Amino acid sequence: MAKKLMLGNEAVARGAYEAGVRVASSYPGTPSTEITEFIAKYDEIYAEWAPNEKVAVETAIGAATAGGRALSAMKHVGLNVAADPLFTVSYIGANAGLVIVVADDPGMHSSQNEQDSRHYAIGAKVPMLEPADSSECKEFTKQAFALSEQFDTPVILRLTTRVAHSQSLVELCEREDVPLREYQKNIAKNVMVPANAKPKHVMVEERTKKLAAFAETTDLNQVWIKDKKIGIIAAGISYQYACEACPNASILKLGMVNPLPEQLIRDFASKVEKVYVAEQLDPVIETFCRSIGVKVIGKEAFTMIGEYSAALLKEKILGEKAPKLLCAEEDVPVRPPVMCPGCSHRGVFYVLSKLGLTVAGDIGCYSLGCAKPLASIDTIVCMGGSITGAHGMEKARGREFARKTVAVLGDSTFVHSGITGLIDVVYNKGTTTTIILDNSITGMTGHQQNPSTGFTIRNEPTRQVDLEQLCHAVGVDRVVIADPFDVDKFEKIVKEEIAAEEPSVIIAQRPCALIKKAGYSGLYVINDKCKNCKMCMKLGCPAISLKKKGPQIDETLCVGCGLCPNVCKFGAIERVK
């Protein structure tokens, strides 16, 4: 069949399709999002966005238990949320194949930490496969399902950003016809109470031994003996860097990164003079090698921080440093990501910044509210951590502090895990003010639907979670809906709500500027009424820059959202189109 250029994530979706997967449930998160978006394009697979990763994995477990092959995909920090079901489904195993795809983000292109998900495979005692290009993304996904059923275990497929978001050639195959497996009530297997879990733990340890034996002979792991002076053990993208940097070196490529093949590693090490372990993030393979007495060079040469490259391997292994050719004559100003022109969040942070409030922030595009000139956000930890963070602040410092504090999070994040925090506030007599930035979409990950948008992953209309009613239902009496672009009114509302001696929620409603619903068009310009007071510059809109004459609007960037005229006291910003 034809070869197609595919994103690693698209290839995982294709693998799921070809493996006869029936159910996919995920929560979006860079760099994993496109896996489930591409799966949703196959009519043969039921696909959904779940409210969070724990819900997604549990849904996939239900599907697999009922006899249909199932997949759940998430980013590395999403696996933290889903860790609870993961550790126990390891004991239960799978009826039909169950695969969890996790995408790590070394270098933190779009993440709040750099955790190494391989620890989860070790901790939960489940096999983990790691592909090195799109072709392997597809093949390994299929093998993961086969392994899952063969060994009665969930399987984790681990990607990293450079595999998930690189395109390479993939050969397409037909979808395999995998009938539903029979579902039978099996309390000993599927009900994890202590009496059943105890024998299951014994089974898990035996399974790990069998998997370790399998790892010795599987084609997932490959050995090439070339130059015997240098041997490199690598997996995933590091394998590509090793090939690029040292084309003559001997290589042990690990496609299965848990459990690791003890004898295969020993044999490889015995055939070469020096063994390097090239693995990004934590020394997982290196620690294993040392534990079995194989001498390797690992983190003493490389680093635990950030991404590797072919150049790094070349320098550390061959001692060849790339010559510095050209360089800018001066410091080139950095260009950090910014809130888009027309961003619905800008009005909110303009007001919060003006009022000098303490802002407990959350995960999403609006995390950029921490950047200058708005520099409004005080804290960001994890999904849903804003409301609980503000609640903790109040409990430590008292109600007075709560009168100058707000929690800010997006609609999707609120449904993901903000709602439990809000319940905590109400239940434990807090008075936190929460601002839900309802932009009608999950923005940061590239515009996915969520329970509060009223559409499914396939854009079919569905019952919409009414955020206002939801807040009322958990016991918040003060719920206000406001337009963040009406800055004067919005400021008044914020002042009223933070002053209230009870929990309150402000739903800041305005669609993301990048979706059709926003409907922005036209252009604003600054006329000669401008007194150069620079108030508009405080918005941090990338379309407004300070030139010699004063602020100017870049016509290629302005979307005509109409926020800036609302902060100009001189009527100097006018619509021209």
Added chain:
Amino acid sequence: MKNMNIMIVGVGGQGTLLASRIIGAAAINLGVDVKLSEVHGMSQRGGSVVTYVRYGEKVASPIIGEGEADLILAFEKLEAYRYLPYLKQGGKYIINTQETDPMPVITGAAEYPSDILEKMEKMGVSITACDALALAKEAGNIKATNVVLIGVMAKHTNISKEEWEKAVEQTVPAKLLEVNRKAFQLGYDAAE
């Protein structure tokens, strides 16, 4: 075929991803190995973005290192300047002369460097500069800036004009085909 390393640099939102996919389509039509590396997520939001495209006999790493780029397609002048260390000895630059101020310049914490093209030329860098934005406007849509630049680039590669046109047709949305055809031709004619 010798491996060709192309970098596309610009500001998130300028359409660099589509440009890289056009190059990918052209390579796949030639039947060679090809890898692309993209940026999604947070960095896309108006930040500095870089996409790598590599094609040839056999491509291992999807990433291009410093001193390895045969060609850098820069959608913005400051971004062209930033990625100078990646250019190979004898490599070429294609630069859109558009200037977009980054946030430190907007807030007054930094200045936009002056005379970037002159400084780069003084270092002996081979540059083809063009006002791709103006040409895209002429073609009928400022969003076609990326395809104008592909047109400029088409003259500087070992792939024929027809192959590039085919790749553009395969990649751009059908309803924007005419605008993009025009944008490609305007870019091609503007190239030296």
